[in-house]
Amino acid sequence: MHYGDRVVYILLSLRYNARIRVKTYTDELTPLDSICSVFAGANWYEREIWDMYGVFFANHPDLRRILTDYGFDGHPFRKDFPLSGFTEVRYDDELQRVVIEPLEMTQEFHHLLQTTLFLFYRSFLTFPLPVNMAEEVKLQTAPFDARFPNQNQTRNCWQNYVDYHRCHKIKGEDYEPCDYFKRVFRSICPNAWVEKWDSQMEEGVFAAKI
Incomplete structure (x- = not known):
């Protein structure tokens, strides 16, 4: 590996x-x-x-x-x-x-910034990526009174929330490895953000395509 x-x-x-x-x-x-x-x-x-x-x-x-x-x-x-x-x-x-x-x-655990390390290897692919992998998730603008000091922290929070719901959509609600993403975003995302995104998911107006 x-x-x-x-x-x-x-x-x-x-x-x-x-x-x-x-x-x-x-x-x-x-x-x-x-x-x-x-x-x-x-x-x-x-x-x-x-x-x-x-x-x-x-x-x-x-x-x-x-x-x-x-x-x-x-x-x-x-x-x-x-x-x-x-x-x-x-x-x-x-x-x-x-x-x-x-x-x-x-002190709190350090959380890996997936947007910097994981995406580095994509340039080595010689075949086209599937649509759901090639599409880049855009960061939703967070409230200024709740933003992290570093934009990468905000992006990491957002990305893990999206990955959690995508994982369950692909693998099903009973697929336990998906809960890893939930543990990550629950540990770093403010509750107000999660509640807001959950509400948007229910209303069908969530910013990212799941």
């Missing part, structure tokens, strides 16, 4: 002493076809990529976490995953069992 939206396969031929590198593109909502039916040894590699980066492989025989614990939230090798993690796992002497508690930090 090459961070951004590229997945790289490196195939080694022992007979011809040669390597082939195959690059493909994906995103958080688009699965890749598993190659386990062709290369059985890719089974655990694809499980590790899913566990660490969140890339979903369709038709994998047993796609589940392989390095992290059961019930782990998030994908540790992604740049938007905090170094400290979201929870603390420790052994409680009084309860005599392992407990999982929310992590308390003295």
